[in-house]
Amino acid sequence: MIALYNTEQVYQIEKAWFAQGHDSFALMQQAAWQCVQRIIHAVQQKPQTKRACVWVGHGNNGGDGWLISHYLQKLGWQVTTVVMSADSLLDMDDMLDASDSDAHKAQRIARQHRDNFHVFQQEARDALAVHLAADVYVDALFGIGFDRAPTAQAAHTIGAFNHYAAQHQALKVAIDVPSGVVAQTGQVFDGVAIRADITLCLVARKQGLHTKDALDYIGRVTDIPLVPHSDSVPNAWLLSQAYPFAARQNNSHKGSYGHVLIVGGNRIDGSQGMGGAAILAASSAMAAGAGKITVACHDAFHGAVLTSLPDAMTLDVHDTQGVRGLIQSAQVVAIGMGLGRDATAEHLFQAYVQTAMEHQVALIIDADGLYHLATLDKKAPDFVQALKAYAQRHSVRFTPHSGEAARLLHTEVASIEQNRFAAIRKCAQHYGGDWLLKGAGSLVLEEDVLYVCAVGNAGLASAGMGDVLSGVNAGLMAQQDLDTDQRSLRQAVLLHGMAGDTLTQTDIPATWRIGQRGLQAQDMPAVIRHEMTTLSE
C-alpha cells in the first residue's frame, strides 16, 4: 500500500532531513534534476520533442521550476519560462546574498545562464502567446504551499496554462502537485487547477492527490522520494488491493456463513416507498457470500423482494416483536437503507439498534439510519453514547456520504468537503466505530487507521450504489470463517469499487462491460461475486 502524508508531515520529513546536516538547496536541485529525467523519459517515444514551457510561481515550487528550466536548457532544449508575478523577480545586478531563499538561488542560476523569461499578465496574454509554442508544459506555480482559494492572478495564470497547453497539445507535467489542488485535502476551487497528464510527486505522496476534486487533475502520479522517510508514520494509506478469500470448508452449512438482517425498504403515508434499497442491499449481501438473509421491509414490498431474490426471507419492518426476535439470531444487522425519515421510522431505528446492542450483534448504519442517528444525537444523547461505548467492543460501521456526515456533525456540507480527512476523524471521535466517508476517493477509518480508496469511478454515482455497499459490508461481516481483513470495511469498499471498475473498463469480456453512464446498482451484485472469485483464484 502506498503511504500518504499530510502537508505538515511532508514539511517535517524535509525538516528532519535538513536537521541531519543536509542542504535544502541541494534537495531542490535533486528534485529538479530528477523531474527533468522523468520529463525526458515521458517524451522518449518522440525524440524530436525538445521544446518546453515552464510556468513558475514565487515559492519553492517555483524554485523547482527555475531549475528545471535551467537543466532542460543545458540539455539542449528550447525553454520559455513564464513567471506568474513580476513581484518575485530578482534584480540580477544585486549580488548573490547568503540569505537568499532557495527559490531565489534557483532563479539566479537559471537567469544567469539565459534570461529567457516572460511575466504573465492577464491583459497582455495575446502578446505572450507567440512565445508559448512547446511540446511539454511544466507546472511549477504552486506546490504544497497552496492552501486556499486562488487569487485572481493565480486563477488567471492557471487558466492560461491550461488554455495554451491544450492549444499546443503539449504534455502537461505538474511538479509535486497540480497547481490549484490543495495537497492536504484534494480540494479545487471553482475548477481552477492545472489538468496534468503527469504529476511528479516530490518527497512523499500527498494524501489529497487521491480524493475528491484532485482525481480530475492529477493524471498519472509518479513518486520522486528524494529523502528516506520509511520510518515516518503516514497519515493514511492508499487502498487498491483487496485481500484474497480462502476456500470454504467442505464440512460447513449455511449457518456457518452467518445470517444477515437488512432493515429498510419502508413506505410512508402511501408514497411509492423505497423497497429497492432493501432489495439491492439484500442481493449484494447474498452475492458477497452471506449464508442467510432476512429482509425486514414494508409488507407492500414482500412480493417484490421474493420475486427478485427468492433466496431471502421477509418480515414486516413494523412488526417490532418479530424483528427484535430475529435480531437476536442474526450475526449482522444493516439498518437504514430506505427506512424513511418520519417519527415511526426513527422509533424503529432506535429500538432495533438498541436490541442489536443488547444481543451483541454487529451493525451497519447507513442512509436514513444516519439521519436518525443525527437527530438522536441531540434528542437522546444517552442512546448515542451507549452506541459509542458498544462500538468500542463490537463491530459497528457507519457509512455516510458528505451530506449525511454534515448532518451527523451538525454542520454544512461545504465544511465537510473542505476537509474530508478531518471530517471522518471528527465523526469517529464523536460516535465511535469504523467509518466510511463516501464519494470520489472514499475515505475509510477503520481501527483508527485512515485509508483512501483508489478504486471505483463516477459510474458509481447513481442511486442505490450505497445500498449495494451496505449489503457487501453485511455479507462479509456475517461470514465468521473469514479473517479480519477479509471481512473488513476496506475490503467491502474495495470489492464495490472494483466491481464498478470492471463494469466500466474497456478491456474486459463484453458480458460485464457497461460504461459509466447508465451503470445501475442492480448491475453490481453479480460482478461483486465475480470479483470475489477472481480474488480467490
Ligand SMILES: NC(=O)C1=CN([C@@H]2O[C@H](COP(=O)(O)OP(=O)(O)OC[C@H]3O[C@@H](n4cnc5c(N)ncnc54)[C@H](OP(=O)(O)O)[C@@H]3O)[C@@H](O)[C@H]2O)[C@@H](O)CC1
Ligand atoms: N527545500 C524544500 O523545502 C523543498 C521544497 N520543494 C518544493 O517546494 C514546494 C513547497 O514550497 P512552498 O512551501 O514555498 O510553497 P509553494 O507551493 O511553492 O507556494 C507558496 C506560495 O504560494 C502562495 N499561495 C498559497 N496559496 C495561494 C493561493 N490560493 N493563491 C495565491 N497564492 C497562494 C503562498 O503565499 P503565502 O501563504 O505566503 O501568503 C506562498 O507565497 C513543494 O511543493 C516542492 O515543490 C522541493 O523543491 C523539495 C525541496
Ligand SMILES: Nc1ncnc2c1ncn2[C@@H]1O[C@H](COP(=O)(O)OP(=O)(O)O)[C@@H](O)[C@H]1O
Ligand atoms: N464519482 C465517484 N467516484 C467513485 N465512487 C463514487 C463516485 N460517486 C459515488 N461513488 C460511490 O458510490 C456509492 C454511492 O453511495 P450513496 O451516495 O450512499 O448512494 P445511494 O444513497 O444512492 O445508495 C458510494 O460508495 C460512493 O463512494
Ligand SMILES: [K+]
Ligand atoms: K505545481
